[in-house]
Amino acid sequence: xxxxxxxxxxxxxxxxxxxxxxxxYATAKRQIGSTAKPLAVYAPAMELGKVQPSTTIVDEPRxxxxxxxxxxxxxxxxxxxxxxxxASSYNIPAVxxxxxxxSQDPASYxxxxxxxxxxxxxxxxxxxxxxxxxxxISVEENINAYATFGNNGKFxxxxxxxxxxxxxxxxxxxxxxxxxxxxxxxxxxxxxxxMRDVINSGTGAYVKSRLKYGGVDWAGKTGTSQNYDDAWFxxxxxxxxxxxxxxxxxxxxxxxxxxxxxxxxRTQNLWAQLINAASDINPELVAPSERFKQPDxxxxxxxxxxxxxxxxxxxxxxxxxxxxxxxxxxxxxKVDDSLIAGSQIVIAGKAVAAGSDTPxxxxxxxxLMFNPEWLERKGINxxxxxxxxxxxxxxxxxxxxxxxxxxxxxxxxxxxxxxPTSVNYKDNKLKWNKPDSxxxxxxxxxxxxxxxxxxxxxxxxxxTEFSVEDDNATYQVKxxxxxxxxxxxxxxxxxxxxxxxxxxxxxxxxxxxxxxxxKEEKKKEKQE
Numbered sequence: 001x002x003x004x005x006x007x008x009x010x011x012x013x014x015x016x017x018x019x020x021x022x023x024x025y026a027t028a029k030r031q032i033g034s035t036a037k038p039l040a041v042y043a044p045a046m047e048l049g050k051v052q053p054s055t056t057i058v059d060e061p062r063x064x065x066x067x068x069x070x071x072x073x074x075x076x077x078x079x080x081x082x083x084x085x086x087a088s089s090y091n092i093p094a095v096x097x098x099x100x101x102x103s104q105d106p107a108s109y110x111x112x113x114x115x116x117x118x119x120x121x122x123x124x125x126x127x128x129x130x131x132x133x134x135x136x137i138s139v140e141e142n143i144n145a146y147a148t149f150g151n152n153g154k155f156x157x158x159x160x161x162x163x164x165x166x167x168x169x170x171x172x173x174x175x176x177x178x179x180x181x182x183x184x185x186x187x188x189x190x191x192x193x194x195m196r197d198v199i200n201s202g203t204g205a206y207v208k209s210r211l212k213y214g215g216v217d218w219a220g221k222t223g224t225s226q227n228y229d230d231a232w233f234x235x236x237x238x239x240x241x242x243x244x245x246x247x248x249x250x251x252x253x254x255x256x257x258x259x260x261x262x263x264x265x266r267t268q269n270l271w272a273q274l275i276n277a278a279s280d281i282n283p284e285l286v287a288p289s290e291r292f293k294q295p296d297x298x299x300x301x302x303x304x305x306x307x308x309x310x311x312x313x314x315x316x317x318x319x320x321x322x323x324x325x326x327x328x329x330x331x332x333x334k335v336d337d338s339l340i341a342g343s344q345i346v347i348a349g350k351a352v353a354a355g356s357d358t359p360x361x362x363x364x365x366x367x368l369m370f371n372p373e374w375l376e377r378k379g380i381n382x383x384x385x386x387x388x389x390x391x392x393x394x395x396x397x398x399x400x401x402x403x404x405x406x407x408x409x410x411x412x413x414x415x416x417x418x419x420p421t422s423v424n425y426k427d428n429k430l431k432w433n434k435p436d437s438x439x440x441x442x443x444x445x446x447x448x449x450x451x452x453x454x455x456x457x458x459x460x461x462x463x464t465e466f467s468v469e470d471d472n473a474t475y476q477v478k479x480x481x482x483x484x485x486x487x488x489x490x491x492x493x494x495x496x497x498x499x500x501x502x503x504x505x506x507x508x509x510x511x512x513x514x515x516x517x518x519k520e521e522k523k524k525e526k527q528e
Contacts, residue, residue, distance in 0.1 A: 028139060035146075039146070041097050042097065047183055052190070057082065059085070083197060102126065109183075112182045119133075153183035155179065162174070186295060190326075207271060219237075303332065308332065343363035359460075362462055416486060423476075429468070430467075440479050444457055445477055448492075473496070
């Protein structure tokens with residue numbers, strides 16, 4: 001389709017038109033799957049000022065009543081941005097976003113873009129965020145809606161009849177394009193930029209390897225309906241919008257594990273074959289060198305990838321600052337407060353803030369911890385939900401606890417903890433029992449010196465075991481509490497020979513060797 005006019009340049013209605021199958025699939029109504037996400041979810045949400053590409057969403061298992069949608073493959077991905085959620089077509093973030101705007105009737109945006117088949121229930125059901133509708137949407141109308149993004153947010157209704165004249169040349173009918181404003185230029189450009197990522201690194205990345213004409217500024221979206229009954233790929237460039245749909249006349253799964261290509265790759269491959277052929281015929285129209293122009297009102301800002309808010313110094317320290325583009329009307333103004341300075345300590349399975357006297361060798365993280373007030377405000381009970389499934393190293397340096405940071409009060413009784421008991425050695429490890437003290441944060445391991453018999457610190461651990469390499473030594477273990485107080489030593493654990501006996505044996509041997517050497521020297525002198 002021509003983006004600016006709505007002119008349908010070409011269509012293929014059926015791959016095998018015959019008496020048995022004369023369905024024109026270009027006008028057939030089908031479930032549109034994830035191609036709904038830009039149209040009904042993210043573009044409307046940006047238009048309404050609810051999200052921007054950098055807005056973060058925690059992708060975790062969620063239920064809305066009896067409905068528990070799943071991501072493709074069943075996994076969850078932790079904290080993701082809207083940009084990433086669209087590029088990878090995650091379902092749960094789309095529903096979370098749609099829920100934010102459903103009271104403002106986002107489905108009505110599709111009706112502005114020429115969709116005529118929606119019923120009242122489609123305006124109210126959260127499942128429409130994933131493309132599920134009562135009657136489906138025709139292939140032509142879905143692609144026509146995408147042409148709105150290619151036309152700077154203005155919808156031009158699709159048409160095939162340009163003009164009708166009499167035999168004498170009198171004009172009976174002539175099409176007149178009447179553009180409808182749907183999205184602002186800023187919302188449109190942000191959506192285009194995110195859909196570029198779909199092709200560059202997301203679910204539509206396979207199509208890049210199949211394109212004959214490189215350098216074209218394509219922005220698109222994949223889509224799959226429930227049970228793999230429908231597969232879509234639609235993309236737009238500054239001139240035209242082109243989309244393909246695959247499926248059966250009577251809906252049935254197109255999933256085929258025996259194929260060398262996935263159902264989505266087969267759809268993208270068909271799209272590429274057809275667009276390459278069209279580009280051969282008219283490259284100036286179908287494969288333009290012109291790129292989408294960034295409008296005024298688009299700015300770039302840094303943000304904290306934990307919260308999506310403006311980056312704080314602490315987020316900078318954590319190495320979690322990224323940048324993205326925004327509609328200048330909706331640039332975040334709040335500075336991130338997801339982190340606070342300080343370290344964490346684990347006591348009785350709960351993560352709490354380390355005290356000023358807490359020994360640093362037992363603290364977690366890099367001097368940063370999640371702000372318990374921020375976690376409370378976000379309703380996050382398990383910090384592991386936050387950790388993204390990719391690029392996790394920097395997040396883990398914060399020492400994210402498995403449970404919410406507790407308001408865990410620890411009273412200082414001024415007493416040292418009890419000593420570890422039952423210290424033993426097995427499989428190159430010292431092991432012991434945890435003493436009955438509620439504020440223990442770790443243990444220090446001491447080894448007896450061979451030279452002076454004094455014990456020297458050789459390591460520490462927060463666990464009740466410690467690996468040792470020396471199998472001929474004597475060790476003791478001391479418990480350390482939250483306030484830095486150290487217990488009395490545990491029982492001695494002797495590994496191999498007693499070091500003292502070994503020293504004595506070594507000294508005796510050295511003395512004998514010395515005496516023997518003297519005798520040999522005297523014998524030599526006498527001979528000379």
